[in-house]
Every structure is written in C-alpha cells, then in structure tokens.
Amino acid sequence: MQIQRVYIYITIVFGENMNIKIDIISGFLGAGKTTLLKKLLEGELKKERLAIIENEFGEVSIDGDLLKGTNIDIKEISSGCICCSLEGDFKEAIKEIIKIYHPTRILIEPSGVSKLSDIIKSCKSIDGIEVNNIFTVIDALNFKSHLDNFGEFYKDQIINAKTIILSERKSDEDKLIVSISQAIRKINKKCSIITAPLKEIDSKDILAIAKKDLEMISENYIEFKKSFNSMSVSRVRHAHNADNIFNTWGVETSKDFSMFKLRDIFDEIMKSDEYGNIIRGKGIVKTNNGEWIEFHYTPGRFKINPTTTQGIGKIAIIGEKIDKNKLNRLFA
Known part of the structure; x- marks a missing residue:
C-alpha cells in the first residue's frame, strides 16, 4: 500500500475579504507542479491570504520540504490519496480551513496520478467556494511517452485544464513544441497553452493569461513581449488505480x-x-x-x-x- 500525504500550508499574509477561490495545479509526475506553485507564491499571490493543499505520492514527503522557504506554516491534516478521499476528509478539511483561517484563495496541488476531473467535481460541490484557475503542467520532453503509456491519468489532466503550461522546453525545440501544442489542441480545444519556459514568465503574466476568456478572442495567438523575452498562448465510476500501476x-x-x-x-x-x-x-x-x-x-x-x-x-x-x-x- 502506498502512502500519500496531504498537507496544509497557511501563509501569514492577510488579504481583503472576498469570495474564496480554488486554484488547482495538476500535472503528471515530475512535470513541474511545485515549480509553478513556488513561482505563484513568490509573485502576485503573496499579496493574498492563502491555504495550500499538497498531496504527494510516495513513501517519503519531499515537496513539503521544498516549500518551507516561502514563509509558510506547515500543518498535516490527514493521510491517504487525495483522489480517494474526495468525498470524505478532503472536503471536510477544506471546510475547516475556511472556518479557521478564512483564506481568500486555496491552492491545491494533487499528486501526479490524481484524476483532475474528480478533484474539480468535488471542489464544485462545496458551498462558498469558486473553482477558479485550473492549471496542468506538461513535461514537453516526455509528453508522447506519457500520453502513450499513461493515457487514463494523462488525458484527464489535459481535457479538464483551463491553462496548460509546457515545462522543461528549450529554445531550439520549436518544432517539438508546435507538435505537442497541436496534439493538446486535439484533446482540449478551449484551453490556453503557454509555451514559454517557466523561468522566462513571471506570475503576473501567468495569472493574466489564466483569467482570459479565450472564447471571446478571435486571434489564434496572443503575443506577450517583455524586454527580450516573449511567450505565446495558443487558442489552440471513480477509477483511481495508481497503486496498481x-x-x-x-x-x-x-x-x-x-x-x-x-x-x-x-x-x-x-x-x-x-x-x-x-x-x-x-x-x-x-x-x-x-x-x-x-x-x-x-x-x-x-x-x-x-x-x-x-x-x-x-x-x-x-x-x-x-x-x-x-x-x-x-x-x-
């Protein structure tokens, strides 16, 4: 039996009262979810009062240690698979977080083998919250291999994303990125696709892109240029069996x-x-x-x-x- 840990991280920054938003940062194993989370925490979101739920798949916890340098208090609330506890501890934990800490925003980083669709469904069933940004981070180097070998988990994360970020790409991989973007577009026709390396994008631009209603934009590509860098956005029964795979x-x-x-x-x-x-x-x-x-x-x-x-x-x-x-x- 695999051990999965769910942690709560409460920032010490207070923000204005507002409707509670939930942002989900999904992605397959090793895609770069924690890297994106740290970037958001160090940027625009540090102005808000945040709660962060993180779920790791494995026998030891590492991602929690990597986040300790971001002025965050760490509290463990339960153990078990976030995907398999959606109807129980997970939902009750969110309600308790809201009651005790009054966050303006809750960020959820599920394990790499969680089904994004189930997490979204469960979050939407909780009164008083709004499912806001839904990110999926994709490892460009291993995209085809993961798509071929782990389709059930992998496609679910693509289909249900609002914003997809291609991580670990290099400047000389333009043809590969175009090919991956086209493959993603066949699976999800409405998401935005950020193709610039994460290190070249700041959190303000990521959140601005995520908020755009791409259905209202007629152009196929939106260009954001800053100094010498640029990024393109293309308009372009519960079955969690991770332990068996x-x-x-x-x-x-x-x-x-x-x-x-x-x-x-x-x-x-x-x-x-x-x-x-x-x-x-x-x-x-x-x-x-x-x-x-x-x-x-x-x-x-x-x-x-x-x-x-x-x-x-x-x-x-x-x-x-x-x-x-x-x-x-x-x-x-």
Whole structure:
C-alpha cells in the first residue's frame, strides 16, 4: 500500500475579504507542479491570504520540504490519496480551513496520478467556494511517452485544464513544441497553452493569461513581449488505480552524496531496466562538502539545485515494477 500525504500550508499574509477561490495545479509526475506553485507564491499571490493543499505520492514527503522557504506554516491534516478521499476528509478539511483561517484563495496541488476531473467535481460541490484557475503542467520532453503509456491519468489532466503550461522546453525545440501544442489542441480545444519556459514568465503574466476568456478572442495567438523575452498562448465510476500501476521506493538518509555520484546513479537508472521503469526521482540530500541540494529526475533529464539545510536527507523513486532491493543497494 502506498502512502500519500496531504498537507496544509497557511501563509501569514492577510488579504481583503472576498469570495474564496480554488486554484488547482495538476500535472503528471515530475512535470513541474511545485515549480509553478513556488513561482505563484513568490509573485502576485503573496499579496493574498492563502491555504495550500499538497498531496504527494510516495513513501517519503519531499515537496513539503521544498516549500518551507516561502514563509509558510506547515500543518498535516490527514493521510491517504487525495483522489480517494474526495468525498470524505478532503472536503471536510477544506471546510475547516475556511472556518479557521478564512483564506481568500486555496491552492491545491494533487499528486501526479490524481484524476483532475474528480478533484474539480468535488471542489464544485462545496458551498462558498469558486473553482477558479485550473492549471496542468506538461513535461514537453516526455509528453508522447506519457500520453502513450499513461493515457487514463494523462488525458484527464489535459481535457479538464483551463491553462496548460509546457515545462522543461528549450529554445531550439520549436518544432517539438508546435507538435505537442497541436496534439493538446486535439484533446482540449478551449484551453490556453503557454509555451514559454517557466523561468522566462513571471506570475503576473501567468495569472493574466489564466483569467482570459479565450472564447471571446478571435486571434489564434496572443503575443506577450517583455524586454527580450516573449511567450505565446495558443487558442489552440471513480477509477483511481495508481497503486496498481505505480510502485514507489523511498528512504530517509543521513548519508552524504557527491553530485558526481548522484549523476552516475541516475545514468545507471536511465540505461538499465533492472531497477524497473523509473519515471520519477526526486530528493534532498547533503553533499560531501556539507551543502544541501535537491535533485529531480525524469527520463532523459536530471537536475540539481542548491536548497536550504534540512534535518535529514530524503529520496523518493516512482515507477513501474520497481526492484526495491536493487535500489537499496544502488543508493547505499
């Protein structure tokens, strides 16, 4: 049985009273949901009083640690799959958050294998809230593979999004981005598609795009230009079986890792199938020179960034037919 954690993050910033909005940030495993969430928190939304519900799929919690540097108090409210608790604890938790903290906006980041349609349906059934922005973040590099292999979860996140953001793209991938945008448009004809890299967009522009009623716009593309950067927006029964499809392996560790060692480990994971079909890896560990880093792996990509000091290192792996014994040895 996999463990999924639901956390509440309450910002200490007070905003004006208004109708309570719910924004949902969905996306498949490793797409960049937490990156988008941090960008929004550090930008326009920091002016509001926020509550954030985050659900992780796996045996150890990492994303919560990555958000600790954003002036947020962390409160754990329940455990279990956010998708499977929509009719129970999840809805009651939202009502309790509203009663106690009076947020102006609630942000929900479900796990990468949650069904977006079920989350939207449940949120709409709660009195006193308005489902507002619905984002889906898509990993451009692995779009075709995920669409082919995980259609049930993947297509649901595309069909029900209002705004889709293509993450992890490079400047020389224009043909690939056009192809992906066309494929998305066949699945969802009404969403906006943001094709610029997340690092080149600020939160004000993302929220401005998300609020636009694209049905009222006759042009096929809207261009936003800032200094030397630009981005294009193209107008272009409950079945949650994640535990039956995906396996997880996780560990808390006090071991130090060199960045070269980590790269070698994930090179080995990418080249060999003896560890299983690994589709997501992430962690926070201490390096052999005393610094703390966070790392993120999806097939074909491995990134390392500095992070804040932690109490203990954590590593999480998600995939299919994972061999936990071999992973234990690999990270030993």
